Amino acid sequence: MNTVWTLFLSNLRTKKIQNGLTTVLILLSTLLLSTAMTVISNTQNLFTDMHTKANGSHQILMLGNGLHDPIVFKQWWDEQQGVTASELIPYRNLSGITHQGKEINNIYMFMMDTAELPFTVDKLIWAQGDERSTPEVGTIWIPTSFFYSNGIEVGDKVSFKTGKSTFELKVAAVVVDMPFGAPFTRNARIWMNTQDYKDQFQSLQGKDMYMMGLRFDDYDTNTQYWDRFEKQAGTQYLEYKMEFESISSFYLIMNKVIGFVMIFLGAVMLLVALFTIGFTISDAILANYRTIGVLKSCGLSSFRIIGTYMSQYAFLSIIGIIPGLAASQFLSKVIVESSLSSLKTNRSELSMQGNFTALAVGICVFALVILCVLFYANKARSVQPVQAIRYGMSEMDSSKWARRVRSNGNRPVGFDRLPIMFVIGLRNMLKNVKGSILMFILTVITSAVLVFGFVLLYSVYSIQRTASSWGYDNSHIAVEVFNQAAFSRTQFEEDMLSDPRIKNFGWFGNVTGVVPSELSDRSGDSNTSSMNVYIGVADGNYDDLGYSTLRGANPLHKNEIAIGINVSKKLNKDIGDVITVYINGKPYSLIVTGIYQAISNMSYSARITIDVIKADHLDYSNAETYFINLHDSSQSDQVVSDINEQYKEALSALTQKTLLDSVFKEAVGLLILPMSMMGLLFIVVTCIIIYITCRINIRKDSKTYGIYKSLGLTSNRIRLSVAQGIVALSVIGALLGIYVGVYLLPMLLENILTYYGIVEVPLIMHWGGIIGVAVVSIISAGVGSWLSSRVIANTSPRILVIE
Template sequence: MRLTFIKKDLTRHRLISIGLTICIMMTSFLATSAAQMIVQLNGSISDLLHLAKAPDFVQMHDGTLNEKDIETFSSKQPMVKAHQIVPMIPIEHTNIRFGHEQAKAGVMDHLFVKQNRYFDFLLNEQNEKLAVNKGEVAVPIYFQQKYQLKIGETLLIEKGSNQFSFRIKAFLRDAQMNPSLVSSKRFLLHHEDWDALHQLFQKKEYLIEFLLHDATQADAFQAIYQSSQLPQQGPAVTLPLLRMLNAMTDGMVIAILLLVCMLLMSIALLSLHLAVTASIEEDEREIGILKVLGVPLTKIKQLYVGKYAVLACSGCIAGFGLTLLFGDRFTSNIQRYMGNQPSFTSWFIPLFVSIMTAMIVIYCSYAILRKFGQISAAQALQGGVITPNDKKQIPLHLKKNRFIPINIWLGLKDLLSRKKLYTTITCIIALCTFLMLMPIQLLHTLQSPDFITYLGSGKSDLRIDIRKGNHLEKSTNDIESMIREDRDIRASTLYETSSLQAKSMENTLETLYLETGDLSAFPLSYLQGRQPLNKEEISLSVLSADSLQKEVGERITLVTNGQQIQRTVTGIYQDVTNGGKTAKAISQPISQPALWKTIQIQLKPGVEMAVKKAVFEKKIPLGKVTDMQEYVDQTIGNTASLVKVVAFSSTLAAFGTATLMLFMFLHMLKAKDSSRNHMLRTIGFSIKHVTAQYITSFIVVLSFGALIGTIAVHIIGPALMSIGGASLGVSSLQWLAPQWVSIVYPITLFIVSLAFTALLLKTFFSSQTTRHTLS
């Protein structure tokens, strides 16, 4: 009996069953895909860090060093298991060619290294320790994707009449420098080639690396190292930070997928409520007959729960199948940069998530049917199983209506009489709007020129980075002289970055990267307080303020070259560069050499940025010239590209889901209002009149749904994104999308939904009722 009932009911409500199954399938697909990404990301990162033997603490250093001092320090520290010093040769993009294509200027440093002996290995695409022969080079995956490189192509390094040609043997994975957020990339050479290259490019930078007996003591060891007088002219990172940087790009996509999944699950459960309600109201007389015949209530419930169990299981199985077929598209970036490590959990956990999704749907269908126990057989035979008092009397009298057309008035009265019923579809439209608009807002925010403020820099047109070792002072003076003579430039400012230390509340020392210059020329947006206005003031990034436990108005002690100076914290801003621990001031507290210098430029209106950038690149071979949009793209480009895919998919899902839910809702109304509509047709209302009444109700419902969803995106959305960004230094994300985004997309959803509603109403009424007379 049960199987016969399920089969007949599914056949009778074929389209509703298909729509509900599709909604459950998409929910299951996204949930299992997110679970698969989490498992894959966690396993791949752990495997990469393990096989590469990633260091627990790394101090980058740009300058000279004494290896004996580091060896002495390491031998006296019981935490240290091993240490090594990794020399790197930095080479400017102007000296590098990939095949016949000149390397492009950008934020990335090109660092050439030898394979390490003890730990911090560079790996191939099978996560095996790389070895290259003389005349060969291994190129980072980042540049493989940027320049579409292939094995066997040539990498040329030129300086004057000297030229080195290397055949690309492999594309490497680097546990330290894989992410695009890290603005340095390592190329692997044979040791003889490296020595020959060093004869021509004598400038070196260093990685001072430590393995600890207990990796959990990395933060404590960092405090000890940075309290010493050892080399530390550059950023420092720990193993947890390396793990976080590797996880950021795909982690953001996982967060969005989980959010989309929860929205779809909410829509699916609301849709389930509509489907159950519609089905039972159609079958109310049959239910009454079954109760009169003595069929137990539990048996009746099982008939309906069985039907939705079939739909839930079918949808979840299909969703899990889609994950097996297309899940690699979500994990392709993880597999490319960190490797694929198939394991039992990589398919078991997504399967478990799919099963849990089905169980949630089945449980909710059972919960909806609980109200059966409150309905007697007589009530069921009379009708009104689910909503016996659905319509409430609204004090709107037709004889008092003088201004509103009768059909609009009847539509509004019906809407107010059945607020609970229409609230369900309003919530569904609001969720669909949120589902569509949230990823789109995030995408436009990541692509906005103003997003540079989250990277610790003011908004400008062009940025020129000048690094130490390239005759820093002379290069800077030459560039500044050229800029002063350029009539296309409206404003420019020089900023210097140096390294110093600050005392924490526990009296330990932490390294800060202090940028100084005219902060009012290209101002930042501050979360708290304001920018420094005099030499006695300083502002801190979010992570610096949290680490040092400083608030606006408090004093901070800066330490450099054995001297201590106090400054007042005037503001806190957001920054994700250099590990997120930076500071800003108008001048250096103590005169010391700069690590690097940056010139920000604002062009006059009408000046082509691309043309001016090309001119600067030719005239400034010793500096990196980037426009600020390019700077953002190179830093978070991978993240933005993945968010773009999610945004497109979410938009399609929102339109598709809204369409399916409107169909189900209207199908329910068709059954629910058959008597009402028959009466209206009998007393003289035409199909056009009745349709106008429903259209009136749906205009209000769709408008409110789209408006509520849009408001929720602007209120809740930034808070949700800020939760994920807090650990990276972005604790207060605001949408930077153009205003038209919040208008065009919801209006488009409204128009499409209303047009679909009108089409369905026309179809329903053309096949349902004919005019009757009172005779």
């Protein structure tokens, strides 16, 4: 045992740098994997815990078109066992809000007539302000998602536009509102005092709409309740319904993307670390072959020799894993709190869990390191003492080496005809094949990670160029009508047609459609259940408005419809199939002309033209949004200003860039930290592993480099030759890494986003930036190789030759 202990301490003392860098590799692998697992588990747990605490709804129903009697509808649900219905809350829509003289864009508000608390479903959880049963007169409660993203403070006053006038209310409290509190949401429930609600909206044209939440004891049984409702009511539910999947999706999507990518890259980093450890052990056995033979001849067993390596790397693993786990708790908390800030309150911080998960990750990493060490150190069993002492290697390897040396002089083309610096670098690569393969793989991975992170961030930041591929329009200006009573569609369209700056325009509204259950006509497919679908209605050409499809085309005629990819999957419908949709209680049989993807509504949506509805309602008009294209897009800001000034009582105009930035810049902000961290980690790992590998190779060839120096080559020329070989290899690896980062890694992202309605991630290739970040991996490789060769400069030729 003393011998093993002595060898163990000797390995720690004589290889300080190598051991330290190996420990860093294990630490970084543990950090990445543990952070990813903690982020994923906490995201789901925090949302679930808060949803349970609020007795959150599984479905939100909006009754605004008079297709169901709200009172009768509420009474029916109150009579059902196993489901709890919330209060029937009256509300009105608004889209104009101003804070400290600045208009807040792209926020669509439900102005709620607040019933007395507590609510039975979707309880409001106080984040800031005094908790009361109802808002006081002149005050409102706002959701955390709206509060944190717009810099509003408790006590601030905000102004709302109702058309001809505005009214001002003071923010008295901030609440966690689960159905409309997710990141990136553009909807917000504003909770008003009943008297304020009556004073502001009673005189306005239009009528109250109603909102109600349903919470099921077992959410999976909700279809049975709706089937019962259809049978008893004699009709499907015909108004808007928001499902639990939509409620939860944007709470979870960002951290699922981050976590999944981190797990994959963390696993890759761990594999690289294990391969590096294996390479180091294999090289150590070869370098100490004669020493191992002597130890065996003195009676030291193979098991104890293997135990020396296992104890060494077990110690290094513990040193690396413990701080890695500790750092992961801090990092995961930063990521989760930034992405789920809407669930945070002043009264209670987000309670991070996952200590057991992190511990399990640490144990797995430790076990994998030990198994890797055991596998590679087992080569010490094959060392034969006599052969080791005589040849310094096995007899077979000695024979191969002798044949290789004798054959060198017979080669028709030798290194003597090539430049000396090129020869030294090439020889270093060819002589150490395993190390060269490791460095090549590493530069491929590092450049792929850097390229993928850059492409993803750049694509989200520049989403204006690919808006149609995300399911949005691609027009220059969007005009939202918030006061129909003060809006004249005829006058507005005449003004648009007479403006020479405007190229084309069209209006876009929406209705709720219901697809009834039906027997599948495809063999092997199950029957489909009824579903509510968000249906866009356009008075104009979808292509002109900037809407695109994955397959097929947008609808043009009154018997056509385009459907979202998730609707297509759920209903087993494809291009050319006929689909029956109930709109305003009337069935329409429409031909599917196209299939598209849209992150909004998770692709549970469809598109039709106004002609579909006008076939039965000639006077139908539901102009909620106008999309306008200009001849010169640079005039967008001026046109927006002119429209807002002329129609300030009825509508709000915004540029497409403003609308998209209000949503996706938040996503960019959340992605920057984890993607930058992963890129930095891989740069550091590349430098570390190449340093270790080159250091091992230089130690093995120290006698050769001593001869080079004694023949007159300077240290810098030798070091530069070695670095040139590594850089040349990393250039090839970086080129392959660009391909992997651009074409293969995005497939991982598509696997996650498919659930959210995106099957083809719209990426923008900025090749200047792609090449620039790929070069960083090359620089990292060059720096690692240059630093590792300092031993050549710091050691005299005589000592190198003696070694």
